[in-house]
Structure formats: structure tokens, C-alpha cells
Amino acid sequence: MAKVYRVNEAFDHGLLSGASCAFGVFDGVHRGHRFLIDEAKKTAAECGGPSAVLTFDIDPDERFHADRLKKLMTNERRIEALAQTGVDFVAVLPFTPAFAAQAPLDFLATTFGESFPAALHVGCDFHFGAKAAGQVDDLRAWADERGVRIFAHDLKSAFDKPITATRIRLLLAEGRCEDAVELLGHPYAFEGVVAQGRGEGSDMGFCTANIELAPMMRALGEGVYAAWATVSGVRYKAAMSMGTAPTFAEATATSEVHILDFEGSIYGETIAVEPVHYLRPMVEFDSVESLIAEVQANIAWVRENL
Ligand SMILES: Cc1cc2nc3c(=O)[nH]c(=O)nc-3n(C[C@H](O)[C@H](O)[C@H](O)COP(=O)(O)O)c2cc1C
Numbered sequence: 085m086a087k088v089y090r091v092n093e094a095f096d097h098g099l100l101s102g103a104s105c106a107f108g109v110f111d112g113v114h115r116g117h118r119f120l121i122d123e124a125k126k127t128a129a130e131c132g133g134p135s136a137v138l139t140f141d142i143d144p145d146e147r148f149h150a151d152r153l154k155k156l157m158t159n160e161r162r163i164e165a166l167a168q169t170g171v172d173f174v175a176v177l178p179f180t181p182a183f184a185a186q187a188p189l190d191f192l193a194t195t196f197g198e199s200f201p202a203a204l205h206v207g208c209d210f211h212f213g214a215k216a217a218g219q220v221d222d223l224r225a226w227a228d229e230r231g232v233r234i235f236a237h238d239l240k241s242a243f244d245k246p247i248t249a250t251r252i253r254l255l256l257a258e259g260r261c262e263d264a265v266e267l268l269g270h271p272y273a274f275e276g277v278v279a280q281g282r283g284e285g286s287d288m289g290f291c292t293a294n295i296e297l298a299p300m301m302r303a304l305g306e307g308v309y310a311a312w313a314t315v316s317g318v319r320y321k322a323a324m325s326m327g328t329a330p331t332f333a334e335a336t337a338t339s340e341v342h343i344l345d346f347e348g349s350i351y352g353e354t355i356a357v358e359p360v361h362y363l364r365p366m367v368e369f370d371s372v373e374s375l376i377a378e379v380q381a382n383i384a385w386v387r388e389n390l
């Protein structure tokens with residue numbers, strides 16, 4: 085795992101000197117992002133300097149559009165995933181209001197100081213600085229004066245369209261887990277702390293781990309899914325709902341996960357849930373009996389098909 089540097093007053097900008105960096109947010113660390121990072125590793129191998137990812141904490145969209153943003157990964161998970169891509173280090177720039185308000189050239193001056201990388205890899209749609217006003221041409225002009233090589237790559241595509249975090253979020257919102265995973269190049273998962281529900285699941289014959297997700301982490305559309313749940317490092321088959329239960333007036337959680345062949349109290353524990361296949365929409369049932377019958381059928385499907 086690569087070393088992660090938080091850029092603060094103590095950060096030694098000299099680390100960036102001669103590095104080959106992939107630059108961006110990288111929510112989801114999808115196949116397009118990995119392509120860019122692999123290109124940075126290639127130029128590092130050619131130039132002899134280290135390879136690096138230069139990213140932000142927090143996601144800039146979180147600062148400006150928190151109300152409508154649906155993220156693929158939390159900031160911590162994203163930075164951890166970037167550190168596992170095989171680069172030498174990850175440098176994380178704090179995306180404070182003051183940092184975000186800088187004009188493009190000031191933004192570059194703050195980011196690099198007088199320590200210039202050998203190469204910067206970005207997508208051709210890369211924007212930077214206040215109001216995202218800086219474009220690749222501005223980056224090139226800045227870089228030419230400082231001997232930095234700019235690689236502005238065409239966006240990697242799948243099924244004739246660029247792979248972007250936005251596209252993957254839209255697929256998840258439609259419940260299209262398989263397509264989202266294809267573009268991500270790795271499983272989609274969300275994590276949550278198991279909270280106390282109404283406690284009725286066990287009376288109905290299926291216990292559920294109730295998870296309350298922050299609105300920003302609700303990328304997956306409402307519905308019922310076949311999933312994998314990881315509890316204390318062990319992966320189990322699971323049937324899960326996304327969206328509060330419409331059958332009950334006092335529904336509790338955003339997501340409820342029935343973990344097959346699992347028993348034990350996990351309140352307060354963090355579990356990872358990996359939805360893999362959409363089964364049906366959430367339904368407001370007329371009776372508890374019909375809810376039980378349908379959920380048991382979903383659980384049976386998971387047992388047989390996952
Ligand atoms: C696989 C699965 C499917 C579910 N489908 C629905 C549904 O369609 N409609 C609904 O109102 N609740 C649905 N639920 C939520 C259940 O109603 C809820 O888990 C149950 O009432 C227990 O709630 P509790 O844990 O808060 O006690 C589903 C739960 C699971 C695990």
C-alpha cells in the first residue's frame with residue numbers, strides 16, 4: 085500500500101519534484117481512472133522518478149453540490165483505494181473553501197510550490213481552480229514554462245461512451261449493478277454501521293442488519309437486491325432492501341440487509357454490502373404476511389443463484 089501524505093504546512097513539496105502524477109478526484113477509482121494512473125506509472129518508469137496520485141480531500145463536488153451529489157466511495161475509502169493502485173505515493177490536497185476559491189494559476193502555485201513534477205496525467209476534460217475555470221490549455225501553458233510534461237488523455241470508453249463517475253452513478257440509481265461494476269472494474273460496495281431497527285424482522289423470520297446511509301452515499305436506487313455482505317472479514321450471501329420500508333409508518337433504516345446463514349449480534353459494527361443484482365422494486369404490502377412471503381422468496385433466490 086502506497087504512503088498517503090496529507091498536504092498541510094508540514095508537507096514537503098519537494099516530494100512532488102520529478103514525480104509522474106495522475107491528477108483528479110477519482111471517485112469510484114473506475115477503469116478510466118486506473119488507465120490514467122497506469123499511464124503515470126509508465127512515465128515514472130521511463131523518467132526514473134516516483135509515480136503518484138494527486139487528489140483532494142474532500143471531493144470538490146461535496147463542497148459545491150453536497151445536496152445533489154451521490155458518491156461512489158467515501159473520501160477515506162477513495163484515498164485507500166488510490167493507495168492500492170501500485171503508485172509510490174498519494175498526496176491529498178485539502179479542498180478547503182480558501183483553496184477552492186483560488187484562480188487557476190494560484191491554485192497551481194499552492195499545489196506545487198516550486199517543486200515541479202516531471203509529468204502530469206489528466207483526462208482531456210480536466211478543470212481546475214475557482215469555478216473550474218482552468219482548462220487543459222492553461223495547464224499546458226503553465227507546464228511549458230516549468231518543464232512539466234502534460235498528458236491530457238482521451239477518456240477511456242466502454243460501450244462507445246466515456247467511463248465517468250457520473251455515468252456509473254446513473255447506472256446505480258437505475259439499479260443496474262452489473263453494468264456499473266463493468267465500468268468500475270471492481271465491485272461496488274457501501275459500508276455502514278449496523279443500527280437498532282424496530283426489531284420486527286426476527287418475528288417475521290428474517291433478521292436484518294439496519295443501516296442508515298448519509299444521503300450522499302445513497303447512489304444505489306431504491307429496490308431489493310441480491311448482495312454480498314462482509315462481516316468481520318467473512319463474506320456472506322445477502323438479500324437487501326434500499327429505501328425505507330413503505331409498508332410501515334415508522335420505518336427505520338435506509339437499507340436493511342438479511343445476511344444468510346449468519347447469527348449473532350452485530351449492532352455497532354461496520355459491515356460492507358456489495359449489491360450485485362436488482363430483484364424488484366420496494367412494495368407497499370397490504371399485509372405483513374405478503375411482505376414475509378415475498379422477502380422469503382427473495383432470500384431463496386439469493387441462496388440458489390449467488
Ligand atoms: C430482502 C428484503 C426485502 C424487503 N422488501 C421490502 C418491501 O418491498 N417493502 C417493505 O415495506 N419493506 C421491505 N423490506 C423491509 C422489511 O419490511 C423490514 O426489514 C422488516 O420490517 C424488519 O424491520 P426492522 O429491522 O426495522 O424490524 C425488505 C427487507 C429485506 C431484507
Ligand SMILES: Nc1ncnc2c1ncn2[C@@H]1O[C@H](COP(=O)(O)OP(=O)(O)OP(=O)(O)O)[C@@H](O)[C@H]1O
Binds near residue numbers: 108115
Ligand atoms: N474515462 C476516463 N479516461 C481517462 N481519464 C479519465 C476518465 N475519467 C476521468 N478521467 C480523468 O481522471 C481524473 C479524475 O477525474 P474525475 O474524478 O473528475 O472523474 P470523472 O469520472 O470524470 O468524474 P465525474 O463524472 O464526477 O466528473 C481527471 O484528470 C479526469 O479528467
